[in-house]
Amino acid sequence: MSLLGGNDLKEKQKINELELKINREKQKLDKKLTRQKILLGTFLIDALENDAVDGLKEYTADHLLGFLTRKGDKVLMADLVKGLEKIKT
Structure with missing residues (x-):
């Protein structure tokens, strides 16, 4: 064991774990935003198909x-x- 940097491996593992957690949270957020866009698009398509908003088609x-x-x-x-x-x- 080295006198300097003895805990480097543990610290690197902790950093890797935190980076994985950040990436998982980013993926969750991306999925949420994608779902919101899909729902908004579906809403607007319905409004277009049913001519629900004057001037929207134009x-x-x-x-x-x-x-x-x-x-x-x-x-x-x-x-x-x-x-x-x-x-x-």
Whole structure:
């Protein structure tokens, strides 16, 4: 046993345990935020399908593609926007 750093192994183990705990908590938070986004999206889809909010379809059709930044996302949502545009005209 060295005179210096005799407890280094225990301290490193403690740090590793704390890092694991932090990562688990981050994963829980990420899952919670994802669930909130899914529920909000479901709520908005329901509002769009049932025309529950005046102007929501028009607003979505006019602004959704401009909000998206990824080309793949824009392609994915293009049919939805076209469907909304047909309804608003």
